[in-house]
Amino acid sequence: MQRQVLLPLLTLTLFTTFMITAQRRGKDRDKKKEPVPVEVKAPKLIVGIVVDQMRYDYLTRFWNHYGEGGFKRLINEGFTCKNHHFNYAPTSTGPGHASVYTGTTPAVHGIIGNDWYDKETDTEVYVASDDSFESVGTTSNAGKMSPHRMLTTTITDQNRLHTQMRGKTIAVALKDRGAVLPGGHTANAAYWFEGTESGNWITSTYYMDALPQWVVDFNASDAVESYKKPWETLKPITEYQESGTDQNIYEGRFRGEATTTFPHDLPSHWGKNGGTSILRATAYGNSITTDFALAVLENEDLGRDNITDFFTVSYSSTDYVGHMFGVNSVEVQDTYLRLDLDLAKLLTTLDGKVGVGNYTVFLTADHGAIHVPAFLVDQKIPAGYLDLGALKTKFNEFLKYKYGTTDIVKTISNYQVFLDRNVIDNLDMELDAVQEEIALEILNYDDMDKVFTGFQLWRNNYTQSTGIPYLIQQGWHQKRSGDVVFVQRPGFIAYPKTGSTHGSPMIYDTHVPLLFYGNGIKKGETFERTEIPDIAPTIASMLGIAFPNGTTGEPIAEVLE
Template sequence: MMPLRHALLLGVSILGLVGTLSAQVSIRERAREDAPEAFGDSPRLVVGIVVDQMRFDYLSRFWNHYGDGGFKRMVGEGFLARNHHFNYAPTSTGPGHASVYTGTTPAVHGIIGNDWYDKVSGEEVYCAGDASVASVGSLLDEGKNSPHRMLVTTITDQLRLHYQMRSKVIAVALKDRGAVLPGGHTANAAYWFEGGKSGRWISSTYYMESLPGWVNDFNASGAAAKYRKDWEPLGDINTYLESGPDNVPYEGLIDGEAAPVFPHKLPELWESNGHYGLLRITPFGNSLTTDFAIEALDAEDLGADAITDFLAISYSSTDYVGHFFGVNSKEIQDTYLRLDADLERLLKQLDRKVGKGMYTVFLTADHGAVDVPAYLEDSGIPAGYLDMGGLRKDLDDFLRYTYGTKDIVKNFSNSQLFLDHELLTSLELDLGEVQGRLAEELLGYPGVERVYTAKQMQDGTYSDGLGMILQNGYNPRRSGDVLLVTRSQFASYSRTGSTHGSPHIYDTHVPLILYGKGIRPGSLHRRTVIPDVAPTLAALLGISFPSGTTGQPIPEALD
């Protein structure tokens, strides 16, 4: 028989165990009640915004001029990645849009430039060009585009696949590549702006045989014609203290203007500057893009049900204005203040059509830009220009002296040399040795900082620095034999306006703002990279990552 003391102790232990188990069950029940749905609560619409040539400091420089409903709303209520970078070069429009949406770099997705030398055909090819398709909505060749050169899927493709093609994906941009590449291989439609005398939005037979009625109606409505007006500052130009003087020698001149100053009288400049094409180098191009995107939102019923749709918008005019006037111009400041107003207008329409809290937006850029090197030079800052004509002449002389012919180099583009491998074989020259000798020669030329060979790209593993950035942009089937990097703040460009394309930090540092459903408000200072955008969206949506993904989700941004 158990002693009484032991029996009492056993009873207390059993009661304690029952109490503990009951408490644990209660905690689990409450956790189940409080926990959000793991899946099935996705936003009704994702809006992807890529601002062409947006440096990160455009947020901070112009912050005090922005209204409350655009950039400030998204940053204040959303998530800002402050140390966001491109982790590859070249930092150009085509590779930028492809990398944002595929979650990887040109080494994997294959879009190694806006244009590049094709080693198979021996011809220059365009990243979105496709001779097998026809223009829709135009009698010209501007519509002959498709995503066929992109080697992997996009986040928009994965969304369509996840929902058995019931999701709608619409992509919009002034530039064809700014619509075609984000739309992916399965977009319902991609639209871009023809310009010229038509001022029409067009597409290609890759997507459709004829334009939808709403697009024809928009083209016929005079929506573009209303921007044929003077470009005057949105605010008092005397308050634009964040930019340089209005009349400086570092800005391009619109054909017909005596000085690069406000107001820019577009009606007077219209015929000599490509008619509607002139809108591209003004903020009105972005406003027209917003008009068209809002029309697409309504006409296509995007975000109307529980199956997530995707609207991809690229704002191209910021790039044209930056190239033409430079990153320190009053024109670029005015362009961003007007873009801020366009973003506010877009967000209000999303609130109305989809519902506040029912959609998710991300905003980033396809590259940054360098300040005008001539301005930096005059300010006493190390900067300058690469004399590509002189460089090519010196290189040709070296090739003739060393190998007896300059034909060893078949093509020199995108800061890459493409060699004639068959000629090297016939001359019994070792490919790796020739690459190395050319790299050593180029390294001695003015304005060149580093030179890498294809052998280094293929055999080595770079974990940081310029080598890593170049390697992430190197695709063995498409890239060249020798890759050169210009000195920081040196450019192969005119002495007016800004450019981009380098692996330097002014070209890689861009904003990333995430806003809306599923996003945790806050900011982040740790380094994130462009290929992180797509997997972050995939994690939020609960869908498969794009097929070539090398980036990682940003957990700090997800609610």
């Protein structure tokens, strides 16, 4: 009986031992196999498009008017992030472009505004100004620019470093900051539009000592002058049902205009509005940008070899038009319909010059925008305007009463109070106590929603779930930002009563499009939250290169093939 039981057990044990040994030997053989090299076909060209002041709902609101070759092509054949946001404030052009390309926020890259009070020099500084360099292509100071105030690398820098500087970077925008910041510290060229009577594209000695001949030829052509014509709607104005009435009290006007209505007779008001500068605040400004971008593709050989190049294009006129006419205007709608045609033209040119499947595009915005508060009030929605003059008067009275002097405050800039540390020391006061006293005072003012002190932002670690505190902290730089940050109520702005603006941590300023298209990109969409700093590491992951050195974003895995 024992033998009958033991024999099957022995057989089973031997079989099991044999199988385990065989499996181990198999694994050992697998380990010894040489890895199979995988060929990664990188795109020949990355095209980064930033549409200035583009709210996400401009995609959906004007959808039925778009053609098949622009926004719809990017969406239908690419990947759409539908819940994409800025994760900081202030939401403005300089910080927006820097954050898209650095993969981080102002707390790290240091671009805390378009202009800000500089503690070291005790002056107000402009984000891109740099007197160390001279203008190229103009005798004015409009070209004395560089990215020297941006503290980290960009995805464009990292591509240059990865390719031993053989991958080119060219950056183009009407606004200098819309070209200088995306181009990074290592761009081969960055060009922006001077406007005025010249209508020229210019640059800085930071990049080159003289304009290339093709730029000289472009400036000498009638490419810009051809837009000296009335701005009429692309389609019959009766079809613009997605916008408000053409004549209303919520829109600004060009100097010399009697009404806000189409057509806008640009030639008649040319001289009163700075010559070609008037084109910035029309749909034609985007077309001028596209014309120049196509000239770049024709003359700079981008995407012509197997080393990845970068081409950054920022469409600035959408911002100028939004500021002048407002979110709900026919002018904004017409600008986006015409931009759709410009995008189609750009994509078609890329197909021919670089080749279908050889390039990758991402499109996003540098911030959103608010509806004109006066319009919102008329719709019975809480909104309004901050009286910063009255606020300052009341604040100065508080300072005199509390501290005996207003000298305790250096300045108020970008909704931030900058204190004079020397005065505080001389008065033998504690900095954190002064910050808190001032914060409590400002919080009592009408239309203020939240106030934060520098010590709060220094000591706490806010997460995305906390909402506005998280956004304020991500936009606050320890060395550059102010001592007290204040946030107005939703729907309230410090701005004229016509036109739209931006800059707040509110969702109308943070929710923007993010589209990916082309080589290495899946077709699809996501409703998961994505954030502006995620763009650069996503592109870096696709290219297999190092992330920008201040990156805090995460790659969006769903986007990549």
